[in-house]
Amino acid sequence: SxxxxxxxxxxxxxxxxxxxxxxxxxxxxxxxxxxxxxxxxxxxxxxxxxxxxxxxxxxxxxxxxxxxxxxxxxxxxxxxxxxxxxxxxxxxxxxxxxxxxxxxxxxxxxxxxxxNPKLAWDILEAGSERARKVSGETMKDVRASMGMSLEYEAPGK
Missing domain, CATH: 1.10.240.10 (Tyrosyl-Transfer RNA Synthetase)
Structure with missing residues (x-):
């Protein structure tokens, strides 16, 4: 249709x-x-x-x-x-x-x-910041479920 x-x-x-x-x-x-x-x-x-x-x-x-x-x-x-x-x-x-x-x-x-092109850049920056926060939390959950960590532990400690 x-x-x-x-x-x-x-x-x-x-x-x-x-x-x-x-x-x-x-x-x-x-x-x-x-x-x-x-x-x-x-x-x-x-x-x-x-x-x-x-x-x-x-x-x-x-x-x-x-x-x-x-x-x-x-x-x-x-x-x-x-x-x-x-x-x-x-x-x-x-x-x-x-x-x-x-x-x-x-x-x-x-x-x-x-x-005023700055209006568009302000919108893009605000959206990027929101996306960064959401994706950061999502990636933290993904790493935790997979048993991966970004923290480095030196050998022998």
């Missing part, structure tokens, strides 16, 4: 999203870049004109909606696309809105760490 509503995350060219294909929307892309990439994204090949009904189930933008959009937006996309009530440009705009709603908090957190 699928873990996500779509089998794969579609890239801007309709193939699977991959850096090697150059069809990615990066998590760090600013809003104008995300919107521009989505504007150029391929859509349902059977929908040639605005008046042609589309099928979001075969459209890469529809896959993005399945993953990132709310049920309400998805319902508008399904109805509007299938009835030719909306055009692909409007649909892509809604996809961008949904994607940016998810990306914005992550980008803000990332920005804080970029502006």
């Amino acid at each position: 699928l873990l996500t509503p779509a089998a794969k995350l579609p890239g801007t060219d309709g193939r699977k999203m991959s850096k090697s294909y150059g069809n990615t929307i990066m998590m760090a892309d600013p809003e104008p870049v995300v919107r521009q990439k989505l504007k150029t994204m391929v859509t349902d090949p059977a929908r040639v004109r605005r008046s042609d009904p589309g099928n979001p189930d075969v459209c890469p933008v529809g896959d993005l909606h399945k993953i990132f959009s709310s049920k309400e937006t998805m319902a508008k996309v399904n109805e509007g696309c299938r009835s030719a009530g909306i055009g692909c440009i409007e649909c892509k705009g809604w996809a961008a809105d949904s994607l940016l709603l998810l990306l914005s908090p992550m980008q803000e957190r990332r920005r804080k760490f970029e502006e």
